[in-house]
Amino acid sequence: MALVPSFMATRQGKTNNIIFGNDFKFYFNEATRVTGKRKLYSMSLGVHHRLLKDVIGSIMFDLAGWSFGAAYDVSVGSINKLNGYQGAWEVMLGYRAGFRKGSNAKYMPHRKGKL
Secondary structure, three states: OEEEEEEEEEEEOOEEEEEEEEEEEEEEEOOOOOOOOOOOEEEEEEEEEEOOOEEEEEEEEEEOOEEEEEEEEEEOOOOHHHHOOOOEEEEEEEEOOOOOOOHHHHHOOOOOOOO
16 A cells, blocks of 8 residues: 655646645555566545645556546535536546556565566
């Protein structure tokens, strides 16, 4: 298991957007360091907050470089009256560029040899 904090700040014209939160990542298995026969599989549950506007809950599956996820965005500010107290579903599909077999192992220098 791992905690993965995140922060993002953007500005477009006069509009500022700040999102911060944390993902709770559960590893099903680790990638092998040398042979690459096993790939990294994990699941993340996350909670993020868009400053003064929304709370975002998410679930994501990472399967050997591919990511599949869904999130639900709930308004918590005064904008609730405008959107009828409804949230919004978001779906995501991604691929981590440069992914290779066992790439996670380079961040774990204390692990040596095969699994």
